[in-house]
Amino acid sequence: MRRVAIIGVGCTVPRPVTPDVSYRELVYEAALKAYQSAGIEPKDIDCFTACSEDFNEGTSIFDEYVPDQLGAPLKPVHTVGGDGIHGLAAAFMQVATGLLDTAVVEAHSKASNIITLHHITELAIDPVFNRPLAVNPHYIAGLEMRRFLYETGVTVEDCAAVAVKNKRNALKTHNNVYGGEFTTEDVLNSDPISDPLTLLQVSQFSDVAVVIVLAAEERAKTLRGVPVWIKGLGWCADSPSLESRSWGSAAYAQLACSMAYKMAAVTNPAREIDLFEIDDTYAYKELQHLEAASLCARGESGKLTRLGATGKNGSLKVNLSGGSLGCGVMLEATGLFKVAQIVSQLRGIAGPAQVEDAKVGLALSWRGVPTASGAVAILGK
Amino acid sequence: MSLRRVAVVGAGMTKFVRRAKETAPELTYQATKMALDSCEMTLPQIDCVVHGTGPDAFDGVHMKAEYLSAGSGGFRKPFMRNYVGGGTGVFAPIQGWYHIASGMFDTCLVVCEEKMSSCQPHPQAAFITIFDHTTERPLGPNLLWIFAIEMERYMSVHKIPLEEIALVSVKNKKNALDHPSALLGADLTVEDIMNSEVLAWPVHRLMVSPVTDGAVAVVLAAEHIAKRITDKPVWIEGVGWSLDTSYWTSRDLYYPKYVESAAKMAYRMAGISDPRKEIHVVEPYDPFAYKELHHLEGLLLCEKGQAPKITAKGITQRNGSMPVCPSGGLLGVGNPIAAAGLMKVCEIFWQLRGEAGKRQVSNEPRRGLAQAWGDLMQVGTVIILGR
Amino acid sequence: MPIDPKKLGGTGISESEFRSKKLSCVKYTPTAKYAWDTGVGIGRYLAELKNGKLIGRKCEHCNKVLVPPRMFCEWCFKPTSKWVYLKDTGRVNTFSLCYVRWDMVRLKDPEIPAVIEIDGSDGGILHLLREVDPKKVKVGMRVKAVWKPENERTGAITDIKYFKPI
Numbered sequence: 001m002r003r004v005a006i007i008g009v010g011c012t013v014p015r016p017v018t019p020d021v022s023y024r025e026l027v028y029e030a031a032l033k034a035y036q037s038a039g040i041e042p043k044d045i046d047c048f049t050a051c052s053e054d055f056n057e058g059t060s061i062f063d064e065y066v067p068d069q070l071g072a073p074l075k076p077v078h079t080v081g082g083d084g085i086h087g088l089a090a091a092f093m094q095v096a097t098g099l100l101d102t103a104v105v106e107a108h109s110k111a112s113n114i115i116t117l118h119h120i121t122e123l124a125i126d127p128v129f130n131r132p133l134a135v136n137p138h139y140i141a142g143l144e145m146r147r148f149l150y151e152t153g154v155t156v157e158d159c160a161a162v163a164v165k166n167k168r169n170a171l172k173t174h175n176n177v178y179g180g181e182f183t184t185e186d187v188l189n190s191d192p193i194s195d196p197l198t199l200l201q202v203s204q205f206s207d208v209a210v211v212i213v214l215a216a217e218e219r220a221k222t223l224r225g226v227p228v229w230i231k232g233l234g235w236c237a238d239s240p241s242l243e244s245r246s247w248g249s250a251a252y253a254q255l256a257c258s259m260a261y262k263m264a265a266v267t268n269p270a271r272e273i274d275l276f277e278i279d280d281t282y283a284y285k286e287l288q289h290l291e292a293a294s295l296c297a298r299g300e301s302g303k304l305t306r307l308g309a310t311g312k313n314g315s316l317k318v319n320l321s322g323g324s325l326g327c328g329v330m331l332e333a334t335g336l337f338k339v340a341q342i343v344s345q346l347r348g349i350a351g352p353a354q355v356e357d358a359k360v361g362l363a364l365s366w367r368g369v370p371t372a373s374g375a376v377a378i379l380g381k
Numbered sequence: 382m383s384l385r386r387v388a389v390v391g392a393g394m395t396k397f398v399r400r401a402k403e404t405a406p407e408l409t410y411q412a413t414k415m416a417l418d419s420c421e422m423t424l425p426q427i428d429c430v431v432h433g434t435g436p437d438a439f440d441g442v443h444m445k446a447e448y449l450s451a452g453s454g455g456f457r458k459p460f461m462r463n464y465v466g467g468g469t470g471v472f473a474p475i476q477g478w479y480h481i482a483s484g485m486f487d488t489c490l491v492v493c494e495e496k497m498s499s500c501q502p503h504p505q506a507a508f509i510t511i512f513d514h515t516t517e518r519p520l521g522p523n524l525l526w527i528f529a530i531e532m533e534r535y536m537s538v539h540k541i542p543l544e545e546i547a548l549v550s551v552k553n554k555k556n557a558l559d560h561p562s563a564l565l566g567a568d569l570t571v572e573d574i575m576n577s578e579v580l581a582w583p584v585h586r587l588m589v590s591p592v593t594d595g596a597v598a599v600v601l602a603a604e605h606i607a608k609r610i611t612d613k614p615v616w617i618e619g620v621g622w623s624l625d626t627s628y629w630t631s632r633d634l635y636y637p638k639y640v641e642s643a644a645k646m647a648y649r650m651a652g653i654s655d656p657r658k659e660i661h662v663v664e665p666y667d668p669f670a671y672k673e674l675h676h677l678e679g680l681l682l683c684e685k686g687q688a689p690k691i692t693a694k695g696i697t698q699r700n701g702s703m704p705v706c707p708s709g710g711l712l713g714v715g716n717p718i719a720a721a722g723l724m725k726v727c728e729i730f731w732q733l734r735g736e737a738g739k740r741q742v743s744n745e746p747r748r749g750l751a752q753a754w755g756d757l758m759q760v761g762t763v764i765i766l767g768r
Numbered sequence: 769m770p771i772d773p774k775k776l777g778g779t780g781i782s783e784s785e786f787r788s789k790k791l792s793c794v795k796y797t798p799t800a801k802y803a804w805d806t807g808v809g810i811g812r813y814l815a816e817l818k819n820g821k822l823i824g825r826k827c828e829h830c831n832k833v834l835v836p837p838r839m840f841c842e843w844c845f846k847p848t849s850k851w852v853y854l855k856d857t858g859r860v861n862t863f864s865l866c867y868v869r870w871d872m873v874r875l876k877d878p879e880i881p882a883v884i885e886i887d888g889s890d891g892g893i894l895h896l897l898r899e900v901d902p903k904k905v906k907v908g909m910r911v912k913a914v915w916k917p918e919n920e921r922t923g924a925i926t927d928i929k930y931f932k933p934i
Contacts, residue, residue, distance in 0.1 A: 001484040022807025028840050042845050055443040058802035060436040060510040061466040064756040065627045068838075071845035073626035074642050078472055081446050081462035090461065090476070096483035098384050099620075099650060110805065119799040123443035128404070128794050233485075237460035240447045255457055263485075371447045373460070394771070395778030400786055402779040411777025441798055498786075501795075503872040514804055515814070516836050517894050519926045521870045526881040529864030537862075537907055561773035564780075581866035582878070582902075595778060626842050630883045631834075631891040634862065736770040 002096045006379065007225030008038025008213035011340040014177050014206040014327050017112040023057070023209075027069040027108050030209035034104070035071075038213040039224025042071025045213070046100035050079045051087040051107040051332040055120050058113070070106060070211070082235075083107075083365040084210060084336025085375035089233045091214050101219040105212050107333035111205035125370050130242055138202065140369045142194030144247050145284040149196070151248035154287055156196050158302030160187035162283040163201050165311060166319050170326025172352040175341075177206045177328045187283075201283035206328025210336040212343075228346050231360070232264030232378035237371075245372060250285075252374045253292035253364060260362075260376040261294075270295045270316060273378065274358045275345055277338035279366040280323040286310075289364055290318065293376075312353070320345075320353040335365025335375060342379050384650075385482045388607035388614035389474070389766065391420030391600035392727040397564045397715030400498040401594035405440055409452030409494040412596035412720075416490070417454075420600050420610050427600075428486035429459040433473030433493040435466065435718035438507040439500045453492035453598070465624065466511075467666065467755025469493060470597070470722015471762040475620045477601045478764075487603040494596035495717035504592045511757065513627070525581035525589075531634040531758050532583055532671040538635040539686035541674075543583055547574035548692050549670040550588050553706050556699065557713020559739035562724075564593055564715035574670075588670040593715035597723040599730065613734045618748070619653065619765035621646030629757040640679030640752065640761035647750075647763040648681075656681050660765070661746030662732050663703065664725035666754040667710040676752055677705065679761065704742040707732060722753030726764060733768045809838045812851065818923040820915050822854040824889045832890040855887040856913035857934065865902045878902055884911060884931055895925070899932040910934050 010033030012026055021029070035041060050066040059065065063079040066072070080090050084107035091103035114120055121137040149155065161184055170179030182200060190199040213225065220227045234256035239245060257269070266272045278293070280286040287301035295316055296304055304310055310318040321327060321341040330337055342361035344350040350358075359381050366374040393415025395401075401408055417423065432453050437445045446455075446462035453460075463469060463476040470493050477491040497504040508524040535541065548571060557566035569587065577586040607614040623642035625632065632638075644656070653659045665676035674688035682703065683691050691697060697705035708714055708728035711721050729749035731737040748767040754760060785791060806814060809825065813836050816823040824833045825848040827841035833852050840847050863882035867875050880897040882905075897905060899914070911931040921927040 019805050020807070022805055022810060025807040025809070025839055053444055054437045054510075055800060058510075058800065058804065059514055060438045060507060061464075061756055063465050063624065064511065064759055065513075067624050068626055068628070068842035069840070071842065072624070073842050074623055074639060076622045076643075076646065077465075077624035078476075078622060079464045081444065081464050086461055090463075090479075093479045093483035093485060096485070097479050099479075099482070113802050113804050115801040115803055116799045120443055123437075123441065123798055123800070124448070126448065127440075127442060127796055131796060132794065235459050235461065236457060237447060237450045237455045238457055240450055251457060256459075259459065367444065367447065371444060373447050373450075394776070396776045396780065398778050398780030400781050400783070402781045402791065403777065408778060415775060415777065441796055506871040509870045514802070515806060515810055516925050519924055520881070520894065520896060521879075522881060522894065523866070523868065523870040523872075525866055525868055526864055526879075529866065530862045530881065530883060533864060533907075534862045561771045562776055562778070578867075579865070580868050581864045583864075628834075628836075628842070628891065630861075630894050731770065738770045 002098060003217040003229060004092050004095045004214055005220045005227030005229045006212055006343055007215045007220050007223050007227050008034040009340050009343050010034030010037065010211045011337065012209045014175055014208040014330060016177055016206055018207040023108055023110045024069045026209040027106060030211040031070050034211040034213050037225055040213060045102045045104050047076040047094050048072045048104045049087045049091045051082055051084050052079050053081055053332060055123055056331050070104060083367050083375055084333050085339065085363060085365045085377050086235055088339060088377055089235055089375060092230050092233060095214055095216050101216045103214045107336040108209035109330035109333045110207050111331055112207050121369055137369050138194040138197060141282045142197050145196055147247035148284055148288050152299040154299065154302035156188060157184050158287060158305055159201055159283040160184035161305045162280060162286045163187045163325050166280055166323040166325040169320050170322025173322055175327045176322060178204055179322055179326045197282060203281050203324035203329040206330055208330045208333050208337060210333050210340055212336060212339065226347055228343050229380050230377065231380045232260035234259030235375035237373040239372065250288050250292040252372045253289050256374055256376045257293040260378050264378045269293065273360045273362050275317040275320060275355050275361045277321060277341050277363045278318055279364055280319055280325050281329050281366060281368055283325060285366060286318065293364060317355055335363060338363035338365060339377055346379060346381050385484060386604040387478050387481045387601055387617045389599050389730050390602050390607050390610045390614055391416050391422065392730050393419055394562055394597040394724060394727060395595050396562045397593045397595035397717060399564065399593060401496060405494060405496040406449050406452035408496060408594060408596045409449050409492060412598040413453050413490065413492050416598035416600050422600060424454050426488060427454060427490045428488045429480050430455040430490045431473055431477045431480060432462045433469035433719045435469060435495050436507060438510055439497045439504055441499060449494060454490050465755060465760045465762060467718055468753045468760040468762040469719040471726060471751050471753035471764050472622055473723060474599060474726055474764055475622060475762060478617050478620055481601055481603050487606050489601040490598065491601060492598040493720040493723040495720045496594045497592045497717060498594050525584060527758060528669050529581035529584045532669065534634040535671055535675055536583065541689050544571050545689035545693055546671045547571045549673045550574045550712050552698065553667060553710040553712040556707055556740065557709025560709045560714050563709050563713055565713050566709060584669060590668045590711040590716035593717040595715060595717035595720045597720045597727055599726060615730050615733050615766045615768060617764060618767040619647035619651030621763040623761050625759045627757060634758055636685060637675055637679035637761060639759060640676055641681060643761035643763045644680045647765050651765045660748055660750045661744055662707065662729060662742050662749040663705045664708060664728050664751040665705065666722065666752055667706055667712050668716050670712060673706060676754065680752060700743045707740050707742050725751040729766050733766060810836060813837050814923040817927040818921045822856050822886060824852045824854050826850050826852050833888060835886055835889040835891040835893060854889050858884040858886040858911060860907055860909045860911060861885050861892050862907055863897065863905055880905060895928060896930045898930040
């Protein structure tokens with residue numbers, strides 16, 4: 001398969017609100033940064049892929065509004081209804097065909113513009129069987145968390161430890177939005193949301209725009225940006241039905257990771273991968289995903305967290321960026337933001353969170369409640 | 382760099398109806414199952430699923446593709462949704478193509494579905510949300526405005542009389558009488574079309590395809606697998622897509638540049654230098670009668686302004702030298718937004734294999750083209766298939 | 769193989785069957801409310817509309833004056849350079865007579881949407897025409913904005929009620 005690298009990244013600083021700029025202006029800023037860092041102009045880019053969902057934008061057929069701020073009118077542009085990592089995979093595949101040599105993937109969040117955000121989440125819930133219950137959608141995460149704890153023996157305190165870790169990690173970065181110094185008691189005593197979930201275990205939203213430029217190997221050599229290779233990709237959708245879901249395990253993550261490991265020829269991910277940006281939309285998800293990604297034995301994720309193994313000096317460096325608990329969950333841009341963090345680490349420009357000699361990183365995203373859908377990217381120097 | 386060869390090996394679709402009893406996932410399943418059965422494949426043999434579906438607003442379901450994935454075979458598989466408005470129907474197989482041509486997968490199920498009828502009081506009302514929320518939506522626009530505006534521009538620049546445009550409705554609705562899934566097959570005259578009520582001048586009712594529910598699916602396979610599945614693989618020889626600026630009020634609408642851009646990309650990949658000679662059967666997007674003409678010109682299959690003339694001469698009839706919309710098109714079969722384009726791809730597939738039954742064109746086509754369009758008169762998606 | 773009509777899915781139901789009690793259905797009204805940040809470009813556009821003025825932005829590279837104004841030119845992909853006040857007159861580039869409202873309610877008198885090339889700019893905006901006999905609307909017709917009175921303007925495209933022929 002053709003070798004494809006990330007050669008440019010542009011990421012705005014995530015913020016809880018961005019009243020000074022429209023989504024167009026926000027994406028333009030990220031695009032400009034990405035193109036500058038890659039040393040390329042949009043007229044020389046062969047295709048563009050954006051990630052968006054109509055109801056998050058408040059506009060139907062949102063792909064109409066994608067080309068302008070990327071400099072892409074009259075170019076091959078399309079959207080995917082998926083997370084940023086789905087978009088990355090789509091962009092990768094377009095270049096890997098050999099028909100196109102360069103690609104751009106874009107995702108953004110203007111969650112602050114959605115006044116009735118929880119009602120939009122509710123809109124994703126099955127209209128016939130589940131929506132009539134009219135319960136705040138967090139209940140789906142509450143159900144999953146409880147089953148996960150039951151099946152694995154992981155405790156609520158372990159989950160709280162994830163929130164403590166990630167919010168502390170965020171403080172060190174310039175992407176901090178929701179960071180802070182908390183104790184596990186603070187987390188467990190915060191407002192109950194959907195038991196056993198409490199407020200501080202639930203990521204809040206932030207606004208951001210991320211644009212990433214990819215190039216095929218021969219092309220990458222002629223451009224300014226330092227290449228970071230896409231070694232592995234995986235994505236998977238499990239059954240959308242709540243009634244037939246396997247609540248304890250995240251099968252979508254397991255399958256997506258298997259696919260990515262196979263492509264990257266990784267047989268021992270915990271040893272071969274240096275750092276991880278793993279979805280933590282809810283604190284327990286980080287643990288559930290760690291196990292689904294075969295990074296530890298079943299039931300061990302809680303213990304590892306308590307022992308500090310997922311911290312900066314641990315054997316599994318997880319969410320040093322602060323994750324969504326620290327920087328905010330960013331709608332479709334969440335996964336792409338994680339990819340941007342991995343790229344920074346591999347380029348050695350991650351600042352205080354920098355892992356020494358980082359060579360390979362993994363980003364894992366989840367599309368959020370009520371989906372069982374996620375994607376994985378493995379990047380390497 | 383030589384590209385990996387990908388073929389269409391199976392196809393299936395539901396009837397296109399004004400309002401389906403089936404839920405959206407059920408409708409999706411019906412088309413998907415038919416496509417798999419048509420080439421005797423089973424879901425475990427499918428490596429990945431690509432799903433195209435239009436505005437979530439029709440169903441009132443956010444992240445609609447995940448909701449539909451059970452019907453399209455996306456259970457525990459790499460599943461991805463693509464979305465370019467009405468262009469989706471032809472873009473979905475393009476996305477399927479790049480899944481396989483990239484080398485990541487060998488087989489792909491491409492499914493497109495639309496259930497517009499759930500939206501109340503009328504699905505057309507959902508289209509108000511495609512307009513810019515600040516500069517246009519407050520004016521209460523509807524889809525008919527922009528199509529009528531584009532049609533008016535096309536007619537006035539080339540001085541095309543309305544009767545010549547009506548010929549497209551006559552042809553396609555007549556062709557659709559031979560399509561088992563068709564909603565709007567009818568034997569009408571130009572007078573019937575002209576006498577139908579004016580919705581938005583110059584658009585008359587019988588020049589428009591209405592709200593429709595339907596689903597369509599195709600199976601794609603890499604060369605070595607395609608040859609084992611069927612002795613009549615239909616190769617994807619060219620793909621192209623192009624999305625113009627959202628600032629549509631700054632564009633001259635008389636000519637679809639975005640279709641030309643997409644067509645050129647596809648022709649380049651297919652190695653086609655004289656499309657008029659090398660494309661034998663065409664399915665351009667025809668949600669409105671004038672669009673078939675508009676698109677034929679954008680596809681460089683005739684000179685600007687000349688599409689009405691070749692239609693009047695009968696060149697685009699099934700027994701003409703360049704049959705256009707032998708399926709009956711959207712005007713005849715129906716317009717479930719994302720599924721309509723894939724219906725056209727299926728038609729080319731069946732035509733090239735000699736399996737189009739009463740719709741079979743007489744010029745023994747070896748190469749066909751399907752094109753879809755959508756958004757704010759913005760996107761062109763083109764696929765070229767060949768035997 | 770060709771389509772086997774007996775195997776086709778999709779069962780059509782009529783309007784009356786749909787509305788009858790014979791088929792079960794679930795009803796739901798979404799609560800989807802948004803407050804879109806206008807940003808710099810559109811923010812100024814709306815503020816000037818409140819002042820009874822139309823404003824555009826100039827791109828120095830292609831020399832076009834863009835309306836609605838944007839802070840970057842989508843073709844040159846460079847920041848635009850300055851604000852340019854425009855006239856509130858223009859020419860009809862194209863139009864339609866629409867007898868159906870956005871929610872498909874029939875109208876006896878048509879709405880007349882038009883793309884109006886605004887004087888002083890290289891673009892057009894979408895708006896409505898009124899105070900004109902629908903049969904007399906022509907491409908190229910010169911029109912002028914009719915504004916809401918100052919105290920009714922809120923900073924929206926509807927601060928212009930419509931355009932009428934001059």
